[in-house]
Amino acid sequence: MNKIFAQLIVAGTITLLPVLGGSTVSFAAGRDYVSIVGSSTVYPFATVVAEKFGRTSRFKTPKIESTGSGGGMKLFCAGIGVRHPDITNASRRIKASELKMCRDNGVREIVEVKVGYDGIVLANSKKSPAMHISRKELFLALAREVPAPDGTARAVPNPYTTWREINPSLPAVKIEVLGPPPTSGTRDAFVELVMEEGAGAFPWIKALKKKDKNEYKRICRTVREDGAYLEAGENDNLIIQKLEANPSAFGIFGFSFLDQNLDKIQGSFIDGGQPTFDAIADGSYAVSRPLFFYVKKKHVAVIPGLQEFLDEFTSDRAWGPDGYLADRGLIPMPDEERKAYGDAVKNLKTLQNL
Amino acid sequence: MSAPRKTTSELVRRSLARRYRAEKRFRAIGLAAIITSLACLATLFITISSNGYPAFFQTRIQLRVFFAPDLFDAANLSRADYESLVKRSLRNSFPDVSGRNTKRLLYRLVSSGAAYQLRELVVNNPGLIGTTQEVWVPASDEVDMFMKGYVDRTTPESDRLIKDIQLTWIDRLNTDKRLKKVFNTTFFTAGDSRDPELSGIRGAAVGSFYLLLITLLLSFPIGVAAAIYLEEFAGRNRWTDIIEVNINNLAAIPSIVFGLLGLAVFLNFFGMPRSSPLVGGLVMTMMTLPTIIIASRIALQSVPPSIREAALGVGASRMQTVIHHVLPLALPGMLTGTIIGMARALGESAPLLMIGMVAFIADIPGSITDPATALPVQIYLWADSPERAFMERTSAAIMVLLAFLILMNGAAVFLRNRFERRW
Numbered sequence: 220m221n222k223i224f225a226q227l228i229v230a231g232t233i234t235l236l237p238v239l240g241g242s243t244v245s246f247a248a249g250r251d252y253v254s255i256v257g258s259s260t261v262y263p264f265a266t267v268v269a270e271k272f273g274r275t276s277r278f279k280t281p282k283i284e285s286t287g288s289g290g291g292m293k294l295f296c297a298g299i300g301v302r303h304p305d306i307t308n309a310s311r312r313i314k315a316s317e318l319k320m321c322r323d324n325g326v327r328e329i330v331e332v333k334v335g336y337d338g339i340v341l342a343n344s345k346k347s348p349a350m351h352i353s354r355k356e357l358f359l360a361l362a363r364e365v366p367a368p369d370g371t372a373r374a375v376p377n378p379y380t381t382w383r384e385i386n387p388s389l390p391a392v393k394i395e396v397l398g399p400p401p402t403s404g405t406r407d408a409f410v411e412l413v414m415e416e417g418a419g420a421f422p423w424i425k426a427l428k429k430k431d432k433n434e435y436k437r438i439c440r441t442v443r444e445d446g447a448y449l450e451a452g453e454n455d456n457l458i459i460q461k462l463e464a465n466p467s468a469f470g471i472f473g474f475s476f477l478d479q480n481l482d483k484i485q486g487s488f489i490d491g492g493q494p495t496f497d498a499i500a501d502g503s504y505a506v507s508r509p510l511f512f513y514v515k516k517k518h519v520a521v522i523p524g525l526q527e528f529l530d531e532f533t534s535d536r537a538w539g540p541d542g543y544l545a546d547r548g549l550i551p552m553p554d555e556e557r558k559a560y561g562d563a564v565k566n567l568k569t570l571q572n573l
Numbered sequence: 574m575s576a577p578r579k580t581t582s583e584l585v586r587r588s589l590a591r592r593y594r595a596e597k598r599f600r601a602i603g604l605a606a607i608i609t610s611l612a613c614l615a616t617l618f619i620t621i622s623s624n625g626y627p628a629f630f631q632t633r634i635q636l637r638v639f640f641a642p643d644l645f646d647a648a649n650l651s652r653a654d655y656e657s658l659v660k661r662s663l664r665n666s667f668p669d670v671s672g673r674n675t676k677r678l679l680y681r682l683v684s685s686g687a688a689y690q691l692r693e694l695v696v697n698n699p700g701l702i703g704t705t706q707e708v709w710v711p712a713s714d715e716v717d718m719f720m721k722g723y724v725d726r727t728t729p730e731s732d733r734l735i736k737d738i739q740l741t742w743i744d745r746l747n748t749d750k751r752l753k754k755v756f757n758t759t760f761f762t763a764g765d766s767r768d769p770e771l772s773g774i775r776g777a778a779v780g781s782f783y784l785l786l787i788t789l790l791l792s793f794p795i796g797v798a799a800a801i802y803l804e805e806f807a808g809r810n811r812w813t814d815i816i817e818v819n820i821n822n823l824a825a826i827p828s829i830v831f832g833l834l835g836l837a838v839f840l841n842f843f844g845m846p847r848s849s850p851l852v853g854g855l856v857m858t859m860m861t862l863p864t865i866i867i868a869s870r871i872a873l874q875s876v877p878p879s880i881r882e883a884a885l886g887v888g889a890s891r892m893q894t895v896i897h898h899v900l901p902l903a904l905p906g907m908l909t910g911t912i913i914g915m916a917r918a919l920g921e922s923a924p925l926l927m928i929g930m931v932a933f934i935a936d937i938p939g940s941i942t943d944p945a946t947a948l949p950v951q952i953y954l955w956a957d958s959p960e961r962a963f964m965e966r967t968s969a970a971i972m973v974l975l976a977f978l979i980l981m982n983g984a985a986v987f988l989r990n991r992f993e994r995r996w
Contacts, residue, residue, distance in 0.1 A: 252936075252944065254847070263959060266933040267767045273935050274689055280935035282848060282944045285954075302844055345732075454957050456964070479959045481732045482725070541677075543685075548959070 250301040253281035253525050257291030257308030258404050259453060260337055260473055261510050264549050265308055265532075271543070272531045278524030283308075287453075288404040295513065296321035305518040305525055309511045310337065310404030315573050328516035328569040332529075333560050334538055336550040338474035338499040338507045339409050340486040341396075346466040350382075350487040352389065354505070357489070358417025359385045360394050361448050363441040372423035377443050397451040397458045398442075398471035408508040409471055413489070415439040416505075459484060474499060474507075475548030499550045507550065516567050533561045621975070625968030631757035631770060632712040632720045634683055634746060638662045638691065639705045650696050655688035659710070667742060678739055682746075684711040686759075686771040711759070712752070714769040714962035716743060720754065723961065734961075760969065764937045765951065769962035772955075774970050776937045780850055780930070780945030781919060781977075787854025787941060788861060788918050793911050795858075796865030797900075800907070803866075804873040805895050824863035831860045832924030840928060848929040848944035856924050861914035868910020872903040905992035912985040916978050922949035948974045 255265060262285040273280025286294065288309040295307035296317060313331070321329060341357070343350065359365050360382065364374040382389035399406040418424045418439040427435040442448050451458045451470070458470040459480050469487070474494060477486050486494035492504035499507045512532075519525050531537060538544050540551045551557065562568075579587075638658065645653045663679050664670065670679050687710035694708070695701055715734045718724055720743075730737050746752045763773030807813050835856035839845045845852050876899050884894040925931055931950050938945035946954070948970065955967040 250846075254944075259957075262933070263767070269933065270767050270935050271685075282932050282934050284848070284929050284932040302847070455959070456956060475959045479734070479961055481734070482728050546681075 249521075251523050252279040253306065253522055253528050254304040255281055255283040255306040255308065255512075256286045256294045256304045257284075257306070257512070258288040258310040258510070259285040260288075260310040260404055261308035261334065261512065263475060264334065264510070264544050264547060265512070267543060267547055268532045268537055269528070271537070272524075272528050276524065276527055276531075278527060281524070281528055287402055288407075289402065292317045292320075295515075296324055296326055298324045299326055299515065299517055301522070303515075305522050306512050306514050309513065310508065311407055312509070312511060312573070313513060313570070318570070318573065326515060328567075330514040330516055330563060330567050331570040332512050332514065332533070332564055333552060333556070334510050334512060334532070334549065335544065335552055336499060336507045337510050337548075338494050338504060338550065339405060339412065339471065340474055340477045340494040340506070341469050341471055341489065342462065342477055342484045342486045342494075343469045344462050344466040345483060345485055348390070349485045350389065350469070351491070352382075352386075352487055353490050354413050354417035355420040356382075356385050356389065356417070358414045358420075358439075361396060361442055362414060362418070362438065363443040364438055366421050366424065374438050377445070377447075380447070392467040394447040395449070395465070395468040396447065396471060397449050397461055397468055399453060400450040403453055405471070405473060409506075410440050410442065412506050412508060414442070473548075474550070478548045496545075496548075496550065510549070513570075514564075514567075516569055519567060529564050533564045618975075621968050621971050624965055625970075625972045627721045628760060628965040628969035629757050630721075630754045631759065632717040632752060632754050633709040634712045634716070635707055635709050635751040635753075636662045636683070636687070637666060637705060638708050639665070640695065640702045642703050645695070645702050647699075650699060651692055653692070653695070655692045655695075656685075658691055659683060659687045667745075675738060678736055679742065681713055682716055682739065682742060684713045684770045685768055686711045709753075709755075711770045714960055717770055718962055719743065720752065721965075760966070764935045765933060765946070765954070766935060767933075767958075769958075769960050769966055772963075772966060774948065774951060774973055776934060777946050777948045777951035777970070778973070780853075780934075780938055781947040783850035783938060783941045783945060784853045784857060784947055785915055785919060787851060788857040789911070789915060791854065791858040792861045792865055792914065796862050796911070797869050797907055799862075800866050800869030800873060801895060801900070804870050805891070805899065820863050820866055824867060827923075828860055828921050829923040829927070831856050832927030834859065835924060836927045846942050846944075848932055848934070849942045850930075850938065850945045850947075851941040852928050853925055853930050853945075853947065854941070856928060857918040857921065860921070860924065861911075861918050864914040864917070865907070865911050868913070869903070869907040872906025872910070873899060875906065876902045902994060905988050909985045909989050912981050912988070916981045916985075919947075919977060919981070920949055920974065922947065922953055925950055948977070 253269075255269070257265075262283060266283050269281040269283055272278070284291075284304075288307075288311055291304075291307040291309065292313065295304050297303050313329075318329075321327075341350075341352070359377075360379060363377060365377050365379070367373050367375045368378065379385050379394060381391055381393055383391040398409065424435065424438060427438070451461065455470075455472040455476045458472055459476060462468055462470045463483055470484075474496075477484060477494060478496070490505055492498050494504050494506075498504040514525075514529065519529075534542075536542050538549070538551060538557065542551070545551050552560070636659070639662070640658070641661070644658055660676075660680055663683065664676070667679060670676055690710055691708065694706075712720070716739075719735050719740075724733060724735050726740065735743075743752065759771060760773045762775055763771060764776030766772035803813060803816065835852055839852045839855055840847055845855075880898050880902065881894050884898045885891070889897065922931070925947060929944075930946055931953065932944065932946060933954070934944050934946050936943070952967055952970045952974065955963045955970060
């Protein structure tokens with residue numbers, strides 16, 4: 220009995236191996252689907268387009284990996300050819316160093332496409348009142364080193380523990396902010412759009428930008444590490460659950476998560492603007508950033524469906540003011556800008572310099 | 574003279590009560606440990622099932638669809654504008670709706686999957702054109718969430734995804750019996766989707782299947798052969814000692830390291846396709862091999878030497894001894910180890926991140942070189958999606974994964990009980 224059992228297993232293994240061998244031969248050939256990598260912020264929008272495209276065209280659904288903006292650039296710039304991705308999504312513009320890396324690896328012709336805007340919100344539970352705060356106050360609350368409270372032009376370790384210590388009109392609760400880790404594009408954008416802007420309210424820090432760039436960056440861009448700012452990972456749903464459980468905490472994430480959870484959380488007013496779809500679109504809510512994707516021009520003629528995918532993404536029914544991406548929380552570009560980027564895609568205008 | 578010495582039986586009698594108490598305490602602690610772990614397990618199962626169970630049902634809306642001939646081009650039925658067909662049908666059901674924004678709210682009652690469903694109907698049966706049909710189409714995730722009781726009518730309208738006017742339409746559909754909850758077959762037949770109501774786990778399940786198939790076909794023969802050689806043929810010297818230490822070491826290495834190795838070797842050096850179950854299976858093979866080798870060696874060790882000696886004594890060669898006598902007796906133990914290794918591979922997602930299997934892949938993979946995800950990856954991706962309806966789908970996917978794990982571990986126990994021999 221046991222012997223038969225053993226022989227069966229050996230026989231099964233041997234007969235199945237060639238089946239596998241047969242199908243592995245094909246992988247050196249082409250690729251019949253579009254391969255996309257990049258930002259986890261663009262991911263929810265790019266996947267919607269990919270799915271629509273896959274269902275309504277004769278091509279396969281593009282494959283989209285969520286690697287983060289920086290990780291995406293690395294993969295994207297690794298070279299030309301079917302082994303490398305065709306498109307990378309980014310929640311910030313490509314950096315000069317990344318452009319150089321691309322060029323060094325033979326990726327010379329890149330088409331830059333801005334897809335729209337995304338608001339970054341500071342939100343808390345509905346059980347607490349909404350907060351009205353300025354970017355300067357946010358900088359004071361979250362930077363590792365802040366200007367000395369006595370008004371002299373020097374940086375001291377952040378002494379603030381409650382919001383009220385910064386401004387008497389703010390609530391007397393402990394500063395507790397849950398936000399993304401340094402690898403995240405959302406974090407980069409928050410530091411640039413909120414903290415750096417807020418630090419600019421101090422003239423001596425602003426003057427530092429010309430004198431000592433490194434010192435300037437260190438003061439503006441370093442988030443405090445004494446527990447007031449908690450790195451909560453890349454999962455925004457988790458941050459929302461934690462906010463619900465802890466009404467005195469605040470969270471930092473993209474607008475689409477606020478949009479889907481309006482019954483549980485509310486966005487704080489930043490410099491007087493409330494994070495709503497319309498306010499982000501018309502610029503009265505200041506903390507918003509552009510989202511991009513980058514395409515390899517040389518791949519367009521080679522990968523089946525890539526051109527058609529670009530057409531779908533840049534069609535008005537996708538990224539227009541009434542398109543299905545707006546339904547998902549992407550803030551559309553103004554008409555002129557949209558047309559400019561639409562034309563860039565049609566003519567495959569390559570990015571020369573930043 | 575010292576005090577009269579106590580006899581042994583006296584000593585025993587005195588300590589007896591204390592020893593009984595100690596025994597009782599010890600048992601109680603053991604029982605408490607079991608009860609605690611069972612309670613944790615039960616909490617996990619209960620929360621996951623109560624969160625995930627509603628995902629097995631899906632709200633559908635009955636639409637009266639007039640397949641107007643002017644919308645269709647007989648030569649190309651699949652390219653017709655099915656979205657406007659759905660919109661038209663909705664407008665006909667609610668003729669009093671006017672205004673652009675109100676109409677947009679109306680269109681958001683049904684899923685974008687309704688258009689795909691109508692397209693399939695027409696392509697399969699062109700005779701429908703010109704007729705009027707009652708069709709049950711999937712409702713949007715927002716309506717579905719409302720029907721499942723996740724939306725509170727009393728919250729202010731601005732904070733709800735379902736607006737007041739949509740509530741009146743839903744109530745009307747409800748009284749007309751045009752809304753019903755049905756078993757969610759889509760969840761088991763579809764691949765991933767960004768619309769919760771159209772998403773399913775079939776793609777991830779097939780991906781996991783291919784991945785495990787490759788892992789099994791590679792790691793089982795290699796692992797068993799390695800174990801047999803080390804245990805039955807190799808001598809005991811410094812080399813085998815080094816190998817043994819290394820195998821034990823490998824078994825304890827965090828899985829993400831195997832992902833990095835896979836990225837460097839299979840993707841960058843051999844140029845195998847990114848995101849494919851082939852590479853995933855190879856990585857998992859490296860990860861499960863040490864487990865299988867260790868389990869197989871223990872199984873071989875537990876076969877009594879008398880079996881080997883008897884076989885050699887009647888003139889069998891060493892290979893015959895191993896293949897005819899030792900291996901069949903050790904096989905149940907080897908299989909148990911293999912299945913447990915496979916179960917670990919099924920639940921693993923960290924190494925897959927490095928080789929590109931954490932991705933949005935809507936098409937169901939057809940071969941081991943197609944891009945694919947795996948079950949744990951699908952859970953991770955859904956948990957990170959903004960749409961609320963993905964929460965219950967996350968739990969439902971966890972339930973499916975747990976079911977597979979229970980099945981595999983159950984098989985391991987069954988095999989052990991059925992075929993194992995004790996001496």
